[in-house]
Amino acid sequence: IDFGGQQPEDFVISKSAGILTFSAGTFVAGADSTPYSFVCGGSADVDLVTYNMALADGGDFTASGSGTFDCGTGTISLTNGDFDNSGQFTWTRGTSTLSMAGTGTLTSASGKGLNALTIEAGASITCATYLLALGAATINGTHSVGAGQKNYLGYFSTLSIGAVGKLTGDGTAIVNTSGANQGLVSFASGGVIDVAVLEINRPSI
Numbered sequence: 001i002d003f004g005g006q007q008p009e010d011f012v013i014s015k016s017a018g019i020l021t022f023s024a025g026t027f028v029a030g031a032d033s034t035p036y037s038f039v040c041g042g043s044a045d046v047d048l049v050t051y052n053m054a055l056a057d058g059g060d061f062t063a064s065g066s067g068t069f070d071c072g073t074g075t076i077s078l079t080n081g082d083f084d085n086s087g088q089f090t091w092t093r094g095t096s097t098l099s100m101a102g103t104g105t106l107t108s109a110s111g112k113g114l115n116a117l118t119i120e121a122g123a124s125i126t127c128a129t130y131l132l133a134l135g136a137a138t139i140n141g142t143h144s145v146g147a148g149q150k151n152y153l154g155y156f157s158t159l160s161i162g163a164v165g166k167l168t169g170d171g172t173a174i175v176n177t178s179g180a181n182q183g184l185v186s187f188a189s190g191g192v193i194d195v196a197v198l199e200i201n202r203p204s205i
Helices: none
Strands: 019-022 026-028 037-040 045-047 061-063 068-070 075-079 090-092 097-101 103-107 116-119 124-127 131-133 137-139 142-145 150-153 158-161 166-176 183-187 192-201
Touching: 142 150, 158 166, 166 183, 183 192
Parallel strands: 019 037, 026 045, 037 061, 045 068, 068 090, 075 097, 097 116, 103 124, 116 137, 124 142, 131 150, 137 158, 142 166, 150 166, 158 183, 166 192
Antiparallel strands: none
16 A cells, blocks of 8 residues: 555554555554554655554565654564665654564664664564664664674663673674663673674763
8 A cells, every 4th residue: 555645644554464655745643553564755754653553573664765754652563574764864763662573674874863772582683784772772682783884772871681682793882871870781691792892982071
C-alpha cells in the first residue's frame, strides 16, 4: 500500500504482509500501529506522537526521501528485520526507543541519532555504519560493530550489558559520560565486550 496523498491525522495501521509506504502528505499517529514493513519516503511527514510501532516478524523499517519522521515518545520494535534511517531527510528522535530482536541490521548515519536502543536477548544485530544512540543503550543480545565504523552507545547516558549481552565486532564502540551514573553503568557477569576499540571518555570539567 502506498499512501501518496494527504492522509487525515490519527492514522492506525494493522497489516499482516506487504510494504506500507508513505510517500507524500502528513500522517499523525492516533494509536499503536502494527504494519509488516514500513517505508517513509518521498516528501511524507510522519509523526508517531506518543504511540508505538511494532513491525511484524520479518518486517523492515526504512526512512528516506525529503520529508520528516518524528519518533515521538513511543517504541519502534523490529523482529528479524532491518532498520535503516540513513536517508536524506529530517529525523527527530524524541524520547523514543528502538528495540531490535532476532537477526537484523541497523543502518544509520551522521545527523540521524537514535534516542534509546535495546538489543533484546537472543538477538544478533549488525551495524556496519556510523551510529549515535544518545539515550540509554541496553545490550541483552549481540550488537556487532562493523569494521572501520564508530558506534556511540549511551552517548552522555548509560550503557548496560546483560548476562548474555555481547558487544562485538571489528569497529569502535564509544561511551561518553558527563557525570555520575552515566557511561558503562551495568556489566553483568557473563556479558562480553570484544570490539577492536573501546573508548570510554569523560570530558574535562
